[in-house]
Amino acid sequence: MKQRREAILEELEQAQELDALQDIIAALRDHFGVDHMVYHWVSAAGDQYGCGTYSDEWVQRYLEKQYIRVDPVIVGCFQRFHPVDWKRLDWANKAARSFQSEAISYGIGNQGFTVPIRGPHGQFALFTASHHCTDDVWSEFTEGNRRDLILIAHEFNRKALEFEPGRQPEHSRALSPREVDAITLIAMGYSRAQVANSLSISEHTLRVYIESARSKLGALNTTHAVARAMSRGLIVV
Amino acid sequence: MLRYIYGNDLHNYPKLERTMFLDRADQFKTRLGWDVHVDENGEERDEYDALNPLYVIWEKPDGTHGGSMRLLPTTGPCMVNDHFLNLTDGVRISSHLIWECTRFCLSRDTEPRTAAALMLAGGEVMCGFGVKHYVGVFDARMVRIYRMIGSSPEVLGSEGTGRNKISVGLWEFTQEARAAVAERAGLPLETSRMWFELAFGHSPQDLAAQKIA
Numbered sequence: 176m177k178q179r180r181e182a183i184l185e186e187l188e189q190a191q192e193l194d195a196l197q198d199i200i201a202a203l204r205d206h207f208g209v210d211h212m213v214y215h216w217v218s219a220a221g222d223q224y225g226c227g228t229y230s231d232e233w234v235q236r237y238l239e240k241q242y243i244r245v246d247p248v249i250v251g252c253f254q255r256f257h258p259v260d261w262k263r264l265d266w267a268n269k270a271a272r273s274f275q276s277e278a279i280s281y282g283i284g285n286q287g288f289t290v291p292i293r294g295p296h297g298q299f300a301l302f303t304a305s306h307h308c309t310d311d312v313w314s315e316f317t318e319g320n321r322r323d324l325i326l327i328a329h330e331f332n333r334k335a336l337e338f339e340p341g342r343q344p345e346h347s348r349a350l351s352p353r354e355v356d357a358i359t360l361i362a363m364g365y366s367r368a369q370v371a372n373s374l375s376i377s378e379h380t381l382r383v384y385i386e387s388a389r390s391k392l393g394a395l396n397t398t399h400a401v402a403r404a405m406s407r408g409l410i411v412v
Numbered sequence: 413m414l415r416y417i418y419g420n421d422l423h424n425y426p427k428l429e430r431t432m433f434l435d436r437a438d439q440f441k442t443r444l445g446w447d448v449h450v451d452e453n454g455e456e457r458d459e460y461d462a463l464n465p466l467y468v469i470w471e472k473p474d475g476t477h478g479g480s481m482r483l484l485p486t487t488g489p490c491m492v493n494d495h496f497l498n499l500t501d502g503v504r505i506s507s508h509l510i511w512e513c514t515r516f517c518l519s520r521d522t523e524p525r526t527a528a529a530l531m532l533a534g535g536e537v538m539c540g541f542g543v544k545h546y547v548g549v550f551d552a553r554m555v556r557i558y559r560m561i562g563s564s565p566e567v568l569g570s571e572g573t574g575r576n577k578i579s580v581g582l583w584e585f586t587q588e589a590r591a592a593v594a595e596r597a598g599l600p601l602e603t604s605r606m607w608f609e610l611a612f613g614h615s616p617q618d619l620a621a622q623k624i625a
Contacts, residue, residue: 176438184422224496230502254420254464255418255466256420256484256485257463257466257537257541257612258541259612260541260613262613263612263613277453293485293488294486313584321542322509322542325508325509325542329487329508348506349504351501351502351503351504352502353501353502354503376501377566379566379570379582379584380566380582382545383503383505383510383545383547383568384503384505386507386509386510386544387486387503387504387505387506387507387510388546389505389507390487390506390507390508390510391506
């Protein structure tokens with residue numbers, strides 16, 4: 176199952192055009208076994224781009240009625256950075272309630288989990304999984320998949336930004352020499368204690384270096400991070 | 413009580429907002445002598461306050477600030493990566509699961525439990541949002557306070573000596589540490605959880621009422 180997740184992330188990494196993201200998000204939706212997955216980008220200028228598995232009818236309806244103004248997911252996530260279970264949003268006002276029942280009638284589902292993403296220069300995006308199920312089932316799903324969904328959300332946004340015209344290359348993702356050292360030694364099969372010892376750092380510090388490298392590499396776990404670092408030629412073992 | 417407030421919502425709590433930035437000026441400029449900017453209103457703010465951080469604030473019964481800290485994702489601009497790379501072996505600590513915690517501040521006359529309550533809140537944020545670690549910048553004086561509340565950071569690197577020693581550290585938070593900090597804060601875990609729910613969601617009753625049939 177993890178392998179499938181890694182394979183989809185690899186496809187995302189390799190995607191050459193914006194259109195490819197649509198197939199990838201559909202594959203992710205199938206893989207996670209939820210009703211829908213959606214990526215929704217809003218630029219500082221208010222331009223929107225999205226891909227996902229909502230029906231065309233709902234997307235049309237959403238744009239036509241300018242639901243971006245009442246959608247509690249947008250309102251509740253804008254300018255924030257913590258992931259949100261839809262249950263925690265404010266659905267109390269009349270407009271939000273009628274929006275919700277309409278969304279449900281279009282098959283969006285009664286549950287949702289959204290990761291807000293703050294991109295560079297005021298860019299903002301949301302990555303959402305939605306589903307129809309009980310609260311218990313949903314909270315089990317989000318607990319079990321939260322960290323992977325957060326990672327995938329940011330990887331999606333990174334890819335979408337790549338296709339933006341005139342975009343500046345991202346420097347913050349380069350691995351520092353210490354991160355390269357840590358990942359190299361892990362790849363060589365040394366234990367964490369041995370690696371920490373050989374780099375003269377504590378195991379806690381090593382954990383943070385590895386976590387940071389994992390995130391920069393867009394990897395789901397340490398093994399995946401090692402594989403990605405090797406395939407990109409960042410480390411040589 | 414503990415409050416969790418994003419920068420763009422602070423104006424809804426004018427007294428809390430004003431006293432927090434005044435207390436920060438008092439702590440960082442007056443008491444610690446840090447090179448921070450205090451504006452004409454006597455408030456200490458920096459460029460990171462403009463990035464809509466999440467503030468965790470201990471509010472005193474009279475509605476004023478008792479203590480606070482400021483959280484930001486390490487994937488965007490943050491102090492550790494912008495100014496203290498020399499203390500992390502040049503490693504730009506950047507992960508969606510690591511947040512930065514800075515401007516840990518206690519007002520002069522706050523209840524002794526305040527620091528522990530803030531650490532407890534840090535634990536709520538970790539559990540609630542899937543955060544694995546915090547990184548932060550702190551000075552020598554804080555080392556003792558962190559130790560007292562049973563939540564000492566792992567030091568990644570330091571510079572300076574004595575009172576002027578500045579360090580970058582990281583926190584993890586285990587369930588055992590959580591219980592210990594709750595005890596030092598004199599707060600039941602349920603109360604802490606309730607404040608978190610209050611900030612980021614609705615009460616269980618609300619949830620039940622709005623559940624779709």
